[in-house]
Amino acid sequence: MWRSTYTRLSLVALVACIIGTLIIAAILVGRRPRAESGGYPRLSSDERVPDVADGWYRYPGPQPVFTFDGPFPKMPDEVLIYEVILPPESVSEEYIRELAARHFEIPAHAQYYPQSLIASLIADTAKVRYDRLTGYVTMTTPEWGRATTRDPNDFPTPDEALQIATDYVVEHNLLPADAGEGRLSGGDIGASGIIQINWTYRIGGYATWGPGAPGIYVGLGPGGKVVRVTKRWPQCRPWKTAPIITPNEAFKMLNESDSVFIGSKGGDVQSIVLAYHCVPGERYLVPTYYFWIADDKGYAAVPAVRPEYIDRNPSPADPRHRHPAGPAHAP
Numbered sequence: 001m002w003r004s005t006y007t008r009l010s011l012v013a014l015v016a017c018i019i020g021t022l023i024i025a026a027i028l029v030g031r032r033p034r035a036e037s038g039g040y041p042r043l044s045s046d047e048r049v050p051d052v053a054d055g056w057y058r059y060p061g062p063q064p065v066f067t068f069d070g071p072f073p074k075m076p077d078e079v080l081i082y083e084v085i086l087p088p089e090s091v092s093e094e095y096i097r098e099l100a101a102r103h104f105e106i107p108a109h110a111q112y113y114p115q116s117l118i119a120s121l122i123a124d125t126a127k128v129r130y131d132r133l134t135g136y137v138t139m140t141t142p143e144w145g146r147a148t149t150r151d152p153n154d155f156p157t158p159d160e161a162l163q164i165a166t167d168y169v170v171e172h173n174l175l176p177a178d179a180g181e182g183r184l185s186g187g188d189i190g191a192s193g194i195i196q197i198n199w200t201y202r203i204g205g206y207a208t209w210g211p212g213a214p215g216i217y218v219g220l221g222p223g224g225k226v227v228r229v230t231k232r233w234p235q236c237r238p239w240k241t242a243p244i245i246t247p248n249e250a251f252k253m254l255n256e257s258d259s260v261f262i263g264s265k266g267g268d269v270q271s272i273v274l275a276y277h278c279v280p281g282e283r284y285l286v287p288t289y290y291f292w293i294a295d296d297k298g299y300a301a302v303p304a305v306r307p308e309y310i311d312r313n314p315s316p317a318d319p320r321h322r323h324p325a326g327p328a329h330a331p
Helices: 002-031 093-104 158-171 247-256
Strands: 065-067 078-085 111-114 118-122 127-131 137-140 195-200 206-209 215-220 226-232 235-243 266-277 284-293 299-303
Touching: 065 247, 093 111, 093 118, 093 127, 093 137, 158 195, 158 215, 158 226, 206 284, 235 284, 247 266, 247 284, 247 299
Parallel strands: 065 266, 206 266
Antiparallel strands: 078 235, 078 284, 111 118, 118 127, 127 137, 137 226, 195 215, 215 226, 266 284, 284 299
16 A cells, blocks of 8 residues: 555656646746747837838839749748948058958058048059948959950860859959858859859858849959959848748739839749848848749848838948848849
């Protein structure tokens, strides 16, 4: 009998322990902020993000009609918004000269032109332009824009071009550790007579697209000479999570709303992806749905953040808060 009593007491103690554990867990969960993994806070009900659709383009003419056979892709309920760390508004000539010398071997005697938004250093061998608003930098040689040939035999092979570009960005300390691998942009020699190699900018597992899309771009001319290099690599930090609409809701907006970018006459949607809309000078990277139209008929975009969290009337006091423009670069 004592064994039966001991067993009952053990069961009672075990049940009490389980109940206590569940109560403590419930209290801890209740205190935990609603956020994505990583513990980032969620936008409060009175917070808003910039309207990335402000000023977006719509294809002229009748309302385009888009179709999609599905299934719609699965997406998270909320996505992390990133804050862009903009450079200081006042950047010295010494800083720009040091940057140009370190990355592009621009000599100390290069002529300096301190314009309000774009500062330039010009030498016989190359020109460097520094964007004060974003910290982006571009180097061009005198051969840039002066195509002398488009004969593929005068250019390196794709593998050779990738190797030349990779060697350049590594040797000149232009390639961030998280840049991944470069790839050839298309396969044709462009109108400017160059082959371009790109390193695309991704953050949080998503691509970033938009006008002046972030990335590193190396242009090679005849003989494999580097004639243009652009580095657009913003520094970002996690800010807050925002609830987003579903792909189904975004597709409905595509056919009915003005708050979309439409660069297509319509057609069958081939794929739907979630990416960060990135515009030079913006303070935040905001998630956006991109719809790719079959048969190379263009694409369209819809802001992914739920409408009630979008600021439709942002203050114009700080010009770096907004940069109205539509997506201009395909991913």
